[in-house]
Amino acid sequence: MSIREVATKAYDDQKPGTSGLRKKVPVFQQAGYAENFIQSIFDSLDGFAGTALVIGGDGRFYNREVIQTAIRMAAANGFGTIIVGRGGIFSTPAASHIIRHYGAFGGIILSASHNPGGPNEDFGIKYNISNGGPAPEKVTDAIYARSRTIGRYLTLDTPDVDLDREGDTRVGDATVRIIDPVADYAALMEKLFDFSAIRKLIDGGFRIAFDAMSAVTGPYATEILEGRLGAARGTVRNGIPLPDFGGHHPDPNLVHAKDLYDEMMGPDAPDFGAASDGDGDRNLIIGKGIFITPSDSLAMLAANAHLAPGYARGLAGIARSMPTSGAADRVAEQLGLPLFETPTGWKFFGNLLDAGKATICGEESAGTGSDHVREKDGLWAVLLWLNILAVRQESVRAIAEDHWARFGRNYYARHDYEGVDSSAADALIAELRGRLPALPGTSIGALRIQASDDFAYLDPVDGSQSARQGIRILFEGGSRIVFRLSGTGTTGATIRVYIERYEAVGGDLARETGDAIADLIVAAEELSGIERHTGRTAPDVVT
Ligand code: G16
Numbered sequence: 001m002s003i004r005e006v007a008t009k010a011y012d013d014q015k016p017g018t019s020g021l022r023k024k025v026p027v028f029q030q031a032g033y034a035e036n037f038i039q040s041i042f043d044s045l046d047g048f049a050g051t052a053l054v055i056g057g058d059g060r061f062y063n064r065e066v067i068q069t070a071i072r073m074a075a076a077n078g079f080g081t082i083i084v085g086r087g088g089i090f091s092t093p094a095a096s097h098i099i100r101h102y103g104a105f106g107g108i109i110l111s112a113s114h115n116p117g118g119p120n121e122d123f124g125i126k127y128n129i130s131n132g133g134p135a136p137e138k139v140t141d142a143i144y145a146r147s148r149t150i151g152r153y154l155t156l157d158t159p160d161v162d163l164d165r166e167g168d169t170r171v172g173d174a175t176v177r178i179i180d181p182v183a184d185y186a187a188l189m190e191k192l193f194d195f196s197a198i199r200k201l202i203d204g205g206f207r208i209a210f211d212a213m214s215a216v217t218g219p220y221a222t223e224i225l226e227g228r229l230g231a232a233r234g235t236v237r238n239g240i241p242l243p244d245f246g247g248h249h250p251d252p253n254l255v256h257a258k259d260l261y262d263e264m265m266g267p268d269a270p271d272f273g274a275a276s277d278g279d280g281d282r283n284l285i286i287g288k289g290i291f292i293t294p295s296d297s298l299a300m301l302a303a304n305a306h307l308a309p310g311y312a313r314g315l316a317g318i319a320r321s322m323p324t325s326g327a328a329d330r331v332a333e334q335l336g337l338p339l340f341e342t343p344t345g346w347k348f349f350g351n352l353l354d355a356g357k358a359t360i361c362g363e364e365s366a367g368t369g370s371d372h373v374r375e376k377d378g379l380w381a382v383l384l385w386l387n388i389l390a391v392r393q394e395s396v397r398a399i400a401e402d403h404w405a406r407f408g409r410n411y412y413a414r415h416d417y418e419g420v421d422s423s424a425a426d427a428l429i430a431e432l433r434g435r436l437p438a439l440p441g442t443s444i445g446a447l448r449i450q451a452s453d454d455f456a457y458l459d460p461v462d463g464s465q466s467a468r469q470g471i472r473i474l475f476e477g478g479s480r481i482v483f484r485l486s487g488t489g490t491t492g493a494t495i496r497v498y499i500e501r502y503e504a505v506g507g508d509l510a511r512e513t514g515d516a517i518a519d520l521i522v523a524a525e526e527l528s529g530i531e532r533h534t535g536r537t538a539p540d541v542v543t
Contacts, residue, residue: 001172003076005152008032014040014147016140018345018487020126022112025062028123032153034066035073037143038108039153041127042077044142048105050080054098054128056090056181057110058216058279059241060117064088066125068160070108075174076154079105082174085181088163089241091216091280093369093377094185096132100373101184105130111216111279114251115490118244122490133350133374137466140347182223189224189380192310192372193387199230201390207232207270210382211260211284214238214246217276220379229386250277252284252366252378253543254291265289272389272396276378281346282366283378285385287396293412295325298362300403301384303331305360308387310372319349319358321365322455322470323414323482323498328362330407343457343469344484350374351461364414364498366543404509410502411516415539416486417495417530425485425493428533432471432483435527439473444523448476455482473527478502481524495534497524 011030014021014037021037028034042048053074057063067088074082083102090098092109099107106129112122127135127143135143156172166178189195202208208231212218218239225231237260238246249256252275264273264286273286285292292300302318305311318332319340332339340358342348346367352358353371362368367376385396392399439452455469470484479501486494499520503509524530531537 001156001158004155004157006035006155007152008036008150010148010150011036012148015144019113019134020124022115022122022124022488022490024490025119025121025123028062034069034125035153035155036147036150037125038070038073040143040146040150041108042073043146043150044139045106049078051105052081052083052102053079054083054090054095054104054107056085056095057088058091059087059089059243060112060123060245060278061119061121061243062123063110064163066110067163071161071171071176072155072158073153075172076156079174082176084163084176084178086164086166086178087181089181089216089219091220093281093373093375093380094181094220096128096373096375097185097188099128099130100132113279113488114249114277114282116245116249117278121244131350131354131374134347136347136350138464182219185220186224186228188372189383190228193308193383194390195229197390198386201386202230206272208235209260209263209270209273210236211257211275212236212239213248213250213252213257213275213277214240214242215250215276215278215280216241217280217378220280224379245278252277252282253541255541257284261286261291272386274382277366280378281376283368283381284366285381287400290397290400292396292400294362294366294368295327295364295410295412296400297381298324298360298368299327299331299407300399301368301381302328302360303403304388305384307391308384311359315359316356317358319352319361321363323484323496324362324364325410325412325500326478326502327407327410334407343455343466344487346376348457351459355461357460405505408502408504408507409509410500411511411513412500413513413517414543415497415499416541417534417536418489418540419492420495420534420536422493424533425495428495428528428530429471429483429485432528436471444526445519447479447519447523450474450476479520481520481527483528495530499524
């Protein structure tokens, strides 16, 4: 089989963001666009000849086409085995597990996560390394540099592979192996959690509602919750992955999973509500009448993880992204565990997990996970919650209230201003940055600023440094406002404002969040001038 070298012209906009390259589908459909990026990945790697590559995606529009392209190119570039999920499907955490489980060199994950899908919506390509985790910045920087100079890519003239039939086929000199996307992942979950305890809980009448948002988690949740744990049929809603996610944003937050939220707040609510996003790595947790913020969920899971067999020996440490609330810090402090604060992006947890410094990680952006894979994992968080509920035999609300009484409460909200003009957003951040040195010691209303900085991270494992990762305004008493620009959007800029008030044990732990942070919301506007810069008077999404 002769390898075809195709001449191509470089694009200058292939810089990976927080999590891979995300663009609108028509951008990816330009001649050579996906090919250039995939070849740039391969050109940035060394020593993969004859090894295995994992390829899969979240089933969104354009997934199957790019999988066929990636298979041909991987074979032409010299990979020996190409492992693909049946139907072109792998959830992001499952892909991470498959890379690790089969000792693959790496993986290409096709997803734009929680962003909408369809002919004019979003698509994405991400490369994960052999530990199963997103490529670190030095790799993504190399891919970007290569994408700017690339002049050719390698492919084969071969027919499409039947993605829906499990088994091996040859493409050029490579073996393409189509596997069940769910089985290995489900087996891993059975090892980590006490499935018989959860089954008993469910048999006893405990009701679950899981919204798969017409995205990739459907087949995983159906197999595990309904198939292996005996939850009633229909527990998993929107369980069939659709290329356009049924026209919705597959983003498990209170805006896009509103039906589930309303049901959980209603009179006949199930005991436990959950949802996952487009590619299955995010989670939403709602108890009967109570929403658990992702930051609180991380803290509560860390405090109770020892109740699940996979974590019975305790945790080595906890890691959270900088904008995530300090709730996990209180747990780490009381349990005598190290706490790591990293920039936004799951890729920053990889080294800590590989070095055995952290066992559980989490982010305010609805991501929680552990050292079982190197991605955040939506269903894992759901199962850990269920395992804890099965052991403690208490409601989600009781567990949350007990947690706050023991550790204090971090009232927390994130305000997103989406689709903002990029230059206005840049100007806002630049102005704030300029004001940083003068802020400490000043007050806004009753709030006194103790410190302010632009977060920088020094990786304790490999010494790599990442600067300008978000502006922090820290107030006396532990309250905080953080400003940063999203690295995952595809239209204009998204300004994220993270607002947090800490209430110590003994304080008022039962307030409404909006009420508890009202003065900080006013301070955020005063500090940043969002309205002045963008004309916006209210956030588009509050989570
Ligand atoms: C990605 C990253 C996360 C990050 C999130 C939001 O998640 O993997 O680590 O927290 O984006 O990032 P940003 O604030 O820059 O938009 P996902 O679920 O989109 O892959």
